Amino acid sequence: MKSYKFIGCVLLYAGTALGGGMLALPLATAAVGYPYSTFFIFSLLGHHDLHSITYS
Incomplete structure (x- = not known):
């Protein structure tokens, strides 16, 4: 416990x-x-998704 x-x-x-x-x-x-921060956040999200697909 x-x-x-x-x-x-x-x-x-x-x-x-x-x-x-x-x-x-x-x-x-x-x-x-706003435009730059939106691009930055979505590029990091895409980078994370790309690595999760590649290394899984």
């Missing part, structure tokens, strides 16, 4: 960190402008 609590704490911490990063990403790219 104790190991489940540890795993739950780790997942809660990781989810909070990732969620905060996803909320902060638009704020960090807002200074560049």
Whole structure:
């Protein structure tokens, strides 16, 4: 039972960190402008998808 609590704490911490990063990403790219930040975010998404298809 104790190991489940540890795993739950780790997942809660990781989810909070990732969620905060996803909320902060638009704020960090807002200074560049909407078209550039949209292109940047979608290019990173495409890069991630390409690597997940290639190396799976």
